Amino acid sequence: MTETVLLYLFSAAALAGAVVMLIARHPMRVALGLISTMLALACLYALLGVHVIAVFQVLIYVGAVMVFMVFVIMLLDTRDPSFVARYSRLLLPGALTAAVLAATLAALLARHHGGRLRPPGGADFHLQPFSVAFLRDYWLHFELTSVLLVVVVVAAIAVIRGRGGRDG
Amino acid sequence: MDRSQFLVGLSVALFCLGLLGVIVRRNALVMLMCMELMVNAVVLSLVTYAARAGSTAGAAYVFLIFVVAAAEIAIAIPIVLLLVRQRRTLDVGAYTGLGG
CATH class of the missing domain: 1.20.5 (Single alpha-helices involved in coiled-coils or other helix-helix interfaces)
Structure with a gap:
């Protein structure tokens, strides 16, 4: 029960971080959104029982890649025009593409539900x-x-x- | 809906949000970060299936993917810095004439 609640909680946190990445104006806020998404994903990996991948995620992604990214954002000029206008003129086609892709993948996912993937003799991780x-x-x-x-x-x-x- | 299916659905949602970000945002660094989000979404589905099958090969593969993603960022950021040095902007709309 607790695990299920935590699963939904961290999934919601991951989605919220991704949405922040889309709407935030300043790249630093986008980076913080990405970091929160990655931490929520690490918590999901731990919930799945693959703690070693959760540790890899925190150490390699959040610890190395994102710190590098944050340094570079701090190096750059904050008066850049791309900091003011967030979206390019591809906003409408991009939204359409993402919606079509999401609908297709969701339909595929709904069709193939519940098949057990565990091989015979496969153990927990x-x-x-x-x-x-x-x-x-x-x-x-x-x-x-x-x-x-x-x-x-x-x-x-x-x-x-x-x-x-x-x-x- | 069982747990694995829910997590694969979450990975689909994150991948689509990342793709949307790569297409619609103007800032080159933000586009890079959205690509990282897409990689993370794919890794989530891989980890879900690997955990479900109890596979050690899957976990080792995830480690390799993490290293390759770190390498990708380490190459991509100097390229972005060079572009900024030449064009004085992070706006990808200004990077015309990159062909050939």
Whole structure:
């Protein structure tokens, strides 16, 4: 019972954060809306029993990505015209597209209800089997992410320095 | 309505709100954040199914998606900063002539 109430509460919080992202004028408020959505999603993951993904969500998304984003917003000029006029002239077609997509996906979801996905012999998610599998079966993928991050750092420096490294 | 279906419905709603944000907002940074919202919505549906199936592979895959999303932001933000340095605005309507 409590879990169901919490599920609806955090889902409502996630939706509210997403709506704030659409209507807020200043990017900092949009970033705060996104952070609240991500925290609500982390709470939903914890409710589902996948605590490790909830921790990943808080550490990687809220802790790293969004802090980076907030820093960049603080770096930029607040008198930018895009801070005053929120919407481009694609407002009507965009709203139509999103409404059509939402209706299609909702209709699909309503048609395929209740099918059990649990494979025979599938157990609940537990941290210990995940940790063992993560560092035994997926160690190569884990190491490849570090290679990817190095590539990204080099690429970011190359982008900022530009052609010939004028004013990097 | 069972729990998984509700969460997948929530992920559909978040994805559509994110798509709407990418299309209608003018600020380049806000568009990036709406893209992050779309990624989060898709990850929510993946986590829902992975938790339902008790799959460790799903959880490992979510970790990889998080790292790729962090990498995407780390590349996208310098590009936005360069655009701002050149055009003096964050308004995507001003970025004409980006082709070729």
